[in-house]
Amino acid sequence: MPNQPFLLFPSAETVKRADLNKAILPKMQLPSASRQSERLEQKFNEIVSAFDDMKPDVEGFEPELVIVFETIADDIKEFSKAAANVEGLEWVGELDLGDQASDNDFHIDKEGSEDKPLTARLYAVMSNQKAAQSLLSLWNNWLLEPDKTAARGLGPFKNIFQHLKDIRRWGPLDRLTGTGVLEDWRANLQFDAETNQPPVRFEVELWYRDVDATRTNAYTHLEDIIKNAGGRCIAQSAIRDICYHGVLAELPADAVADTLSAIQSQEYTELLRCKDVMFFRPCSQSLHPLCELSEEKNPVSAAPGALVVTSPVIAVLDGLPLENHTLIRDHLIVDDPDQFSQHYTQPGHQQHGTAMCSLIVNGDLNKNEQRLSQKIYVRPIFVPLTDWNGQYRDEGTPEEILLIDLVHRAIRRIVDADGNEQAAAPNVKVINLSFGNRWQPFENRYSPLARLLDWLAWKYKLLFIISVGNHGREIMINTAADQWKNLSPDQLRNEVIQAIRNDQVARRPLSPAESVNAITVGAWHEDASTTLQGNAVDLYKDSSLPSPFCTVAAGYAQAVKPEVYFPGGRQLYRGPTIEDVNPTKFTPVTTNRPPGLKVAAPGTNSGELTTVSHGRGTSHATALATHSVGLAYERLLEYRNQPGWDRLTDEYLAVILKTLLVHGASWGNEAEMIEAALPPDGLKGKNGNRNWQHLQRILNRFIGCGKVDPLKAQSATDQRATVLAWDSLADGKSHVYSLPLPPSLSGRKVKRKVSVTLAWLSPINVRHRNYRQAFLWTDIAGKEKLQLEKAGLDQKTSQRGTVQHLVWESEKIVVIPDDERIEIRVNCKADAGKMSDSIPYGLAISLEVAEGLDIPIYEEVRERISIQISPLPNPL
Numbered sequence: 001m002p003n004q005p006f007l008l009f010p011s012a013e014t015v016k017r018a019d020l021n022k023a024i025l026p027k028m029q030l031p032s033a034s035r036q037s038e039r040l041e042q043k044f045n046e047i048v049s050a051f052d053d054m055k056p057d058v059e060g061f062e063p064e065l066v067i068v069f070e071t072i073a074d075d076i077k078e079f080s081k082a083a084a085n086v087e088g089l090e091w092v093g094e095l096d097l098g099d100q101a102s103d104n105d106f107h108i109d110k111e112g113s114e115d116k117p118l119t120a121r122l123y124a125v126m127s128n129q130k131a132a133q134s135l136l137s138l139w140n141n142w143l144l145e146p147d148k149t150a151a152r153g154l155g156p157f158k159n160i161f162q163h164l165k166d167i168r169r170w171g172p173l174d175r176l177t178g179t180g181v182l183e184d185w186r187a188n189l190q191f192d193a194e195t196n197q198p199p200v201r202f203e204v205e206l207w208y209r210d211v212d213a214t215r216t217n218a219y220t221h222l223e224d225i226i227k228n229a230g231g232r233c234i235a236q237s238a239i240r241d242i243c244y245h246g247v248l249a250e251l252p253a254d255a256v257a258d259t260l261s262a263i264q265s266q267e268y269t270e271l272l273r274c275k276d277v278m279f280f281r282p283c284s285q286s287l288h289p290l291c292e293l294s295e296e297k298n299p300v301s302a303a304p305g306a307l308v309v310t311s312p313v314i315a316v317l318d319g320l321p322l323e324n325h326t327l328i329r330d331h332l333i334v335d336d337p338d339q340f341s342q343h344y345t346q347p348g349h350q351q352h353g354t355a356m357c358s359l360i361v362n363g364d365l366n367k368n369e370q371r372l373s374q375k376i377y378v379r380p381i382f383v384p385l386t387d388w389n390g391q392y393r394d395e396g397t398p399e400e401i402l403l404i405d406l407v408h409r410a411i412r413r414i415v416d417a418d419g420n421e422q423a424a425a426p427n428v429k430v431i432n433l434s435f436g437n438r439w440q441p442f443e444n445r446y447s448p449l450a451r452l453l454d455w456l457a458w459k460y461k462l463l464f465i466i467s468v469g470n471h472g473r474e475i476m477i478n479t480a481a482d483q484w485k486n487l488s489p490d491q492l493r494n495e496v497i498q499a500i501r502n503d504q505v506a507r508r509p510l511s512p513a514e515s516v517n518a519i520t521v522g523a524w525h526e527d528a529s530t531t532l533q534g535n536a537v538d539l540y541k542d543s544s545l546p547s548p549f550c551t552v553a554a555g556y557a558q559a560v561k562p563e564v565y566f567p568g569g570r571q572l573y574r575g576p577t578i579e580d581v582n583p584t585k586f587t588p589v590t591t592n593r594p595p596g597l598k599v600a601a602p603g604t605n606s607g608e609l610t611t612v613s614h615g616r617g618t619s620h621a622t623a624l625a626t627h628s629v630g631l632a633y634e635r636l637l638e639y640r641n642q643p644g645w646d647r648l649t650d651e652y653l654a655v656i657l658k659t660l661l662v663h664g665a666s667w668g669n670e671a672e673m674i675e676a677a678l679p680p681d682g683l684k685g686k687n688g689n690r691n692w693q694h695l696q697r698i699l700n701r702f703i704g705c706g707k708v709d710p711l712k713a714q715s716a717t718d719q720r721a722t723v724l725a726w727d728s729l730a731d732g733k734s735h736v737y738s739l740p741l742p743p744s745l746s747g748r749k750v751k752r753k754v755s756v757t758l759a760w761l762s763p764i765n766v767r768h769r770n771y772r773q774a775f776l777w778t779d780i781a782g783k784e785k786l787q788l789e790k791a792g793l794d795q796k797t798s799q800r801g802t803v804q805h806l807v808w809e810s811e812k813i814v815v816i817p818d819d820e821r822i823e824i825r826v827n828c829k830a831d832a833g834k835m836s837d838s839i840p841y842g843l844a845i846s847l848e849v850a851e852g853l854d855i856p857i858y859e860e861v862r863e864r865i866s867i868q869i870s871p872l873p874n875p876l
Contacts, residue, residue, distance in 0.1 A: 003715035003716070004716040005638075005642070005715065007862055007865050008644040008724055008865070009738075009739075009865065012725065012727060013735065013736045014733055015733070015734050015736055016732065016733070016734065017731075017732045017733055017734045018779050018827050020827070026109065026110040027110070028106065028107070029106065029108070030162055030163065031105040033146035033161075036143070036164060039105070040164060040166070040167055043166070044136050045136070047132055047135075047136075047168075047169065048133060048135075048136050051063060051132060054129075062088075062129070063129065064126050065126075065127060066092060066275060067124070067132070067167065067170075068122050068123065068167070068170050068174075069122070069160050069166075069167055070097065070164070070167070071120065071122075071123065071160060071163040071164055071165060072163050072165045073106065073118040073120075076123060076156050076163070076769075077159075078155075078156055079123055079160070080767040081156075082153060082154055082155065082156035085154060086131055086135070086138075086154075088127060088131030089126070089127050090125060090210065091123075091124075092124050092125060092126050092207040092208060093122075093123075093124040094123055094767070094768075094769055095122040095444065095445050096121060096445055096556075096769075097120035097121060100119075100120040101117060106163075123160065135157075138154065138157050146158075171273075172263075175272060175278065176263075176279075176280055179281045180282050180439045181279075182263070183282075184283075184439065185200060185256050185259070185260060189256060189260075199251060199252055200252075200256045201234070201283050201399060202249060202251075202283060203247065203248055203282070203402070204222060204247040204277055204280055205245070205246050205277070205448065206218050206219070206246070206247065206276050206278060207276060207277075208238070208240075209245070210240075215245060218245070219233075219247065221274065221276055222247060222249075222276055222277065225270050225271050226249050229270075229271060230251065231255065232249065232250060233247050233248070233249045234249060234400060235400075235405065239404075239408065241459075242448065242452055242454075242455050242766055243451075243766045243767070244448045246448060248400075259271065259272065282439040283399055284397070284403035284511070285396050285399065285403065285437060286397050287395075287438065288319070288396060288435075288619070290349065290393060291351065307331070307373055307374065308373040308374065308634070308637075309374030309634070311375075311425070312374065312376055313374065313428060313430060313630075313633055313653075314374070314376050314629070314633075315378070315414050315425060315428045315430070316353070316357060316376055316378045316379070316431075316432045317407065317431065317432070317435075318357075318378070318380070318432070318434060318435070319354075319356075319382035320334070320341050320344050321334070321353040321354040321357040321378060322350045322600070322601075322609070325354060325602075325611075326609050327361070327612070328354070328357050328600055330375075331357070331375055332357060332375065332376055332378050333375055335378065335413070335424050337413065338406075340380040343384055344384060345384075346384070346392070347602060347603060348603070349395065350602045351395060352395050352619070353378065354602055355599040355600065356432065356623045359597065359623035359624055360623050360630065361376065362627075364567065364599075364624065365597075365600075365612060366598040372627065372631065373634055374633075374634065377414065377424070377425040379413070379424075382396055383395070383397075385399070403449065404448050404452055407452065408456075411460075411462075414426075414428050415460045416460070429463060429650075430462070430463045430629055430633075430657060431464050432622060433464055433465065433466045433512070434466075434618075434619035434620075435619065436467060436468070436511060436512070437449065437511040438469070438510060441506075441508035442508045442509045442511065442553070444556075446514060446515075446556060449511050449512040450513075450514050450515040450516075451764065452512075453512050453517065454762075457515075457761055458517060458763045461654045463518075463629070463654040463657055463661075464515060464517065464519070465521060465622055465625050465626050465629065465661070466512060466513050466515060466518045466622065467617070467619045467621065468509045468510070468513045468520045468522045468550065469513055470523075470549045470550075470619075471506065471549050471550070471551065472549055472590075473549075473588075474587055475496055475503075475539070475548060475573065475585070476583050476584065477492075477495040477496060477499050477583060478498075478499075479495060479584055480581045481576040481578065482581065483584075489542055489543070492541075493540055493545075493677065494677035496539045496548060497674055497677035498679070500552055501552055501678070501698070504552040504701070507552045507553055509551050509553055509555060509561050514555045514559075516559065516762065516764070516771065516772050517761050517762060519563050519564060519625070519661055519662065519803065520555075520562040520564075521565070521566055521621050522546055522551065522562035522564070522704065523550055523566070523616070523617060523618045523620065524544070524545075524546060524547060524565045524567050524568055524621065525543070525571065526544065526567040527567055527595050529570075529597075530595075531593075532594070532595060533591070533593060535575070536572035536573065536589050537572060537573045538572055539586065544668060544670060546565055546703065547616075548573070549571055549588065549618075550618065551701075552701050552702055554700070554701055558697075560793065560800065560801060563665070563704050563705050563803060563805070564625065564665045564706070565621065565706065565707045565708065566624040566625045566628070566708055568616055568617055569595060569596035569620055571588055571589070572588075572589045573589060574588075591614075593613075593614060595614065595616075596614030596620075597620050598613075598614055599612065599613060599614070599615055600612060601613035625708070628710035629660070631710070631713070631714055632660045633657060635715060647726070648726065651728075652727075652840050652842065655759050655761060655840050655842040656842040658761075658803065658842060659758070659843065660712075660713040661708070662705055662708070662803050663713060663805070664708045664710060665704075665706040665708045665792075665805060666705075666707070666755070666792060667699075667703055667791060668706070668707065670702075670707075671703065674698070674703070675699070678695075678698065696794055697797075700797050705803075712846065716846075717858065718857070718858050719850065719852070719858070720847070720849075720851075720857065721846065721848070721858045721860075723739060723844070723861065723865060724842070724843065726842045726843065728838040728839060728840045728841070729776065729826065729827075729839050729841060730828060731834075731835045732829070732830075733827075735825070735826045737824045737825075737826070737843070737845075738823055738824075739821060739823075739824060739845055739861070740819075740820070740865065741785065741847075742856070743816050743817070743818045744856060744860055745786075745849075746814065746815050746817075747815065748855065749813050750850070750853060750855065751809060751811040751850060752786060752788075752811065753808070753809045753846075753847075753848050754786065754788055754807070754847055755805070755807050755845070755846045755848075756778055756804075756845050757804070757843070758776060758777070759803040759804075760774060760803075760839050760840065760841035761839070761840060762831075763837055765833050768832035769832075770831045772802065773835045774828060774830070774835060775830070775831035776804070776829075776839065776841055777826075778806075778825065778826055779827065780823070780824055781824075782821065782822035783822050785814065785820060785822065787810050788808030788809065789808060789809060790806075791807045792805070792806065792807040793807075824845060826841060826843060
């Protein structure tokens with residue numbers, strides 16, 4: 001099919017923002033002031049009394065403790081500002097607590113909804129004695145006159161008291177629960193008692209304090225406690241813009257064992273009682289197992305392509321690649337200021353970085369895909385790692401460095417001049433992160449690393465492309481081990497889908513995949529290799545679905561994560577070794593043999609530069625997504641001298657590439673396969689009818705926006721007209737675009753498809769529950785003229801991140817006059833407090849029919865679109 005250039009919308013008309021349709025929520029039953037007094041009066045008094053036994057520390061700092069308010073079913077707006085109006089009170093955090101069961105005090109006041117779960121939220125403040133007394137006074141005043149208007153600036157406290165489920169001190173269990181640190185400590189102590197065990201490293205996230213001296217005092221206090229226990233603090237990092245203060249520490253193994261023993265008896269050590277600590281966590285790390293390499297004797301050659309872009313636009317933070325490998329030679333600029341290359345002392349260790357760079361430059365070598373014509377900036381952040389026995393097992397981020405600090409320094413070095421040093425690659429706009437922290441799956445709150453990436457994305461206008469993470473878990477189906485071989489491929493697929501859905505609690509995105517500004521990538525069970533391994537089992541034989549090792553989850557506030565899927569290789573499994581009546585368990589096969597994506601690889605001997613291997617994973621899918629973005633960027637360069645394209649300045653490059661990356665995503669028949677695999681009774685509502693909302697949520701978590709056709713990110717065709725726009729919007733404003741409809745569709749019974757993708761970068765407000773400051777969305781007026789039906793994400797779900805992707809289809813006969821148009825309105829609304837910034841966005845709309853039909857969609861739209869656009873300075 002012949003490629004056609006993208007079309008451009010003329011300049012948009014700016015109008016007042018459209019109203020956002022909000023669901024009318026049923027009224028919630030709240031306890032009365034007298035009931036709140038009955039429930040919580042004693043707790044308020046206990047908190048005030050707790051200060052009586054506390055004394056100033058040796059530096060003379062006044063005693064403090066963290067007080068947490070647990071509220072039900074309400075967002076306490078501007079609470080951080082209200083806390084600042086009480087002397088001695090300092091906001092230090094907000095956390096989602098997930099859904100909580102209704103009770104007699106808090107429930108929906110609607111028949112049939114009394115048992116509906118309610119959202120819960122935690123607000124934390126650091127308080128001294130005077131502030132605690134002020135809190136008690138505010139509480140008592142509200143109890144006396146609950147209907148009285150609160151004093152100026154203190155209104156949020158009245159709201160807190162009305163919705164207050166509990167008030168208490170932040171304690172040891174809060175610092176441990178859900179972090180994985182206890183499991184990590186136990187794993188580190190599973191050696192023989194006679195073994196000289198190394199110290200156990202972990203991370204401490206302190207409550208972030210705005211005042212430098214207070215922050216320093218908190219670190220000193222923690223350091224003293226750890227030193228007294230025989231340990232040490234290795235590194236710390238404080239990042240004001242994301243309210244983060246973290247410490248990398250270690251304790252002797254016997255001190256960790258004593259700590260675990262004390263927890264069992266509910267006797268908490270001084271470290272666990274440290275009031276400055278928010279969370280204890282395992283060391284943030286990304287690990288990629290080193291595989292035993294098996295060389296291919298007939299390696300492929302790279303597709304031809306001359307370098308036309310020498311100043312990198314794409315950066316890769318990963319392992320050290322084999323820079324002179326014939327398949328990636330001359331395409332890489334390796335920048336290694338930390339000298340991590342010195343750790344790569346043995347042939348065969350440079351696996352992950354080489355594979356990722358190969359995929360970004362070449363795509364899947366089995367497909368002979370188009371090669372990038374640009375250099376890639378590479379910053380090594382992995383090193384080979386040994387296990388407790390001194391054997392090299394993994395390639396991953398170093399244990400002696402805080403991961404968030406390493407990433408922060410790496411990205412700042414790429415794009416930001418620092419003192420006398422120039423930015424290492426100032427034109428970079430896309431950063432590939434094919435890693436995830438296995439110890440920090442997403443759980444109701446943004447991780448520090450996700451917050452960092454969101455802030456950096458906005459500050460430097462960057463597109464981060466992140467892998468959602470692999471879950472190499474056993475898959476257990478209901479069929480007995482002595483019967484599973486009797487299942488047909490469709491029956492086996494259905495049982496596997498059910499098993500994965502039942503395991504969804506453990507299949508969550510790995511930090512920083514929940515990042516709101518990034519595009520997160522999942523792996524599709526697909527590759528172009530032809531060889532299968534012996535007795536290994538393809539659980540999705542002849543089916544096109546997300547990989548069995550992928551997530552089945554969502555991001556913050558049920559945002560779609562991952563947004564898109566790219567081929568990640570077919571993962572094979574081993575069946576049970578004993579065939580009995582127990583449920584069948586399948587174990588993933590780990591190998592670099594086919595099937596999988598073919599990539600460049602280090603040889604087993606030094607100097608081997610032509611070896612290839614096969615791999616699978618969300619890392620690989622993410623690298624393919626970056627390859628797609630690289631090709632899209634090169635296509636945009638070809639348009640530079642065309643009318644209207646001089647408007648594509650540096651400010652908009654990241655958002656238009658983000659738009660194009662997602663624009664080719666769609667659902668295929670996998671939605672029907674997943675639906676068919678689910679038990680019908682599990683999809684019925686209370687009235688016995690099919691619960692379509694419940695089914696939609698399941699499909700959203702399995703498929704996201706869908707699998708991407710990367711060709712749609714690069715061009716239009718005769719039967720597909722793709723029209724682009726980019727601009728900036730302020731709060732309360734809208735831009736309106738007009739899309740002409742091709743009259744040749746009139747009276748034709750053909751399947752037509754409309755795809756709309758809106759992407760932006762948002763500033764963040766870590767002191768606000770909504771976090772994402774800029775909320776953009778589209779309204780489509782007139783699409784009913786094409787009688788379209790939804791064919792993917794629903795409107796509400798698609799609005800929860802920073803990319804909205806909607807697809808409609810129809811083959812009904814319609815009448816389209818020659819001058820018929822539909823209007824697309826892009827709206828902007830502040831979502832997390834006041835917003836003064838203007839928000840850059842990208843917009844793509846495609847109207848298409850099946851290729852080969854004698855319907856000139858592209859030509860008819862082109863003739864009706866004006867391209868007279870006022871030029872802007874600083875062209876790309």
